[in-house]
Amino acid sequence: MDNEGGKIRWGTERRLEFIEFLAFWEGGVRRADIAERFGVSVPQASNDFTLYQKLAPLNLKYDSSEKRYVPTPEFAPRFMSPDADRYLSELEALADSEIDTRDTWITKPLSVGVMPVPARRIDPAFLKQFVGAIRAGNSVEINYQSMNQNRPGALWRRITPHAFAHDGLRWHVRAFCHIDSKFKDFILSRCQGLRSEGAPGASASDDRRWNTFFDVILEPNPALPESHRETIALDYEMKDGRAVIPVRCALLYYFEKRLRLDIDEKKDRPAEKPVRIANLKEFIEARDAGKA
Template identity: 30%
Template sequence: MLDTIPYAQRQRLAYIDFCLLFRGSVHRNDLVQRFEVGLSAGSRDFAMYKELAPENLTYNTKEKRYFQTEQFVPLFEHDAQRTLVKLANDISDGFDAIGDVHFPVEAPSTLNVPNIFIVARIVQAMLNGRAISVSYTSLSSGNVTRELVPHAIVDNGLRWHVRAFDRKSESFRDFVLTRVRAVNFVDAAPAPHEEAEADHEWQRMIPLQLTPHPHNIDYPKAIEMDYGMRNSLLSVEVRAAMAGYLLRRWNVDCTTNAALRGPEYQLWLQNRTTLMDVGNLAIAPGYDSKGE
């Protein structure tokens, strides 16, 4: 039946589906404002969605909002990788559910694609200020259960992870999304010290000064052009919590004297002292907190 519905209305139905999946609720005004349609048209869209998937939503008369039910099954297929990219760029329209225009541009093969329903539950928790209990497979502890207060989902260039306060270790940590097997909401509301504002590594921005590697590059002008450098210098600001990921992804030599050799090290971190008191730097190439 979806194939017989006009494209514009399918977009709006996909948006309703997307909001129910990732937010857990949707208001008629959300639809009206997003697509600039009248209230009557919005009402018809919700009526159509309820006809197609009657078990997916329930209306709360007090809040005047539709909520996801426990029996919810997405009406559209939401591709995990594309949806994560859209969420990361604040393009939460759900249009991928009905197919975007495809351009002849290829991306690297993706080996790490999280379960879309796991992602949806975590996003719901973040948007609604909820804590969650997750079944997680840890490299050091195997299968464990953790109570988390998530506040961000991040692409570190190699895989997706969720940044969250871990109630067991009482600290903010990164958890790989593909290692999460199940997510459930818990009643214990987040405390102020568990929320994003208290994540100092996340809130703190640090400057990185990158230059062409002084020993591994014969023609540094090529590197300057690759990274849009000015006077052989690229200055970027990054969250302290993300610094290690960026330095690893770009294979930045973090040694004091640019000591790493090999064609993969095309950049050198000129101001390595900026990394003082930054955690998660074990993956930064050549970084030694002692400065050796």
Template identity: 30%
Template sequence: MRGAQRQRLRFMESVAYWEGFVRRQRLSDTFNLNIEGLSRDFTLYRSLYPGNLNYDTSRKGYEPTAQFKPQIASGSAEEYLGLLRLHCEATAPELVQGLPGPMVAAHVPLQAGGVSANTLKDVTRAIVAGSGLTGMYQSMRVPKPEPVELWPAALVFSGYRWHVRAYDASKGMHRDCVLARLSVKPTSNEPPEIPPDQAWERNITVIARPSSRWSDPQKNAIAAEYAMQKHRGKWQWKVSLRECLVPYFLYLHRLDRPISQQRIELVDPDFAKRHGFADE
């Protein structure tokens, strides 16, 4: 099965499973192919996985049988919700294939971008090539932009904005820079001797639980939201993160706030003091 055809069959199966029905027209609109050609895809799918889809002559489309089991798609809720989120957050939804279709979905937007295309291009190329960048960066710790010489290593999404993880030769340290506050260009400078980024290489486990202020039924509901597991009869959420990402995790889940403002709380109450950070 070719890659493009497999993608169409995965989409077909996923839509049928989650929405209960799929027509050839849906695939035609999604993949910009003629309906007649797509008939071969449905025929192939039904020959490979007989008993998964039935054709409904009255609705002129395919619906999952009672014995349906996902064969190409994962069948996980995260897969379908991820596709919906991708469509909702796309600045050009028509470029995100296939969703939402008849499905209705919406999202609360994050910051409206602000990242320069040229900056992103220079950063991503520097990461791939192992080269450096020079320019200016506006930290929130100082009132004016500062010069930087960065040797980027990775991009980091903190849950609400994008950063570049880089060695800053001008400060002699590894740091995260918010992409939208960065103005840089490639440099021909020779790379400095860059020490290991221990905060990137070292992992730390964060352990959280439903806040103690909730009732037992509320704790159970929160535990289900976070896919928590029982440990010695108590709900726990264990997450292993690169050490430099832990402050973002604490901020995103309000774990660095007073307990009265938390839906979940840290098992170790001093953890946020040790691993929090001043926003920059």
């Protein structure tokens, strides 16, 4: 961002972005907000407002009754792009105590109800070792408790990890399994021990299902009334009644489960499945291609 031919310093630009954030999401901003958040003096905060008004003269006006700057009807952000998903995610994280107000620009958290999900234990030391192995391109032995009936107890096995994946509820590490000689997902919370880094068994570029994307085409359930189908199309930002979602082939199974696309059709309760997969035959082929 240029300032009369000069580049605005990163710290200053962040404070200008903060001014817009509070003006947009909280309806106004004071000098004290900047001073408290960034640890600068009130005179410095005043300078930030002066610079902001110079760069965006139509965006803010001073409200003497509220003693703060408030957005004008012409307000148009210059330093931030309003992101509803990010704002709601931070509200959720605040409600779950995953972060506190020092980790977000939200100064006035709203009341938020979050559906509790049982936590899955992930040992930070194990995660650190996985991160190190991935960065180094090495394999590592893990003591893993699978749900395979033929392997009732935890088993030491060597894997070459290359990525992490989240299915909406659980974290996995994507890795080449040296026992089964193929790429698989391992749930991080089921790793009971790590040891002995070594040579890799395969590289990330060899994981075809991870590196290949399949376009899942979603459409409203035709069993719904027309007005409901129109609502679903708006919910999913569909164009011409369809939404195209690129998904890694390795994650298609989790995608189907997470969106409840695998539930049985219920003629009397189509709202249980508001969207369906339009290219279902191709989806099933892509989903099942990696099954042994």
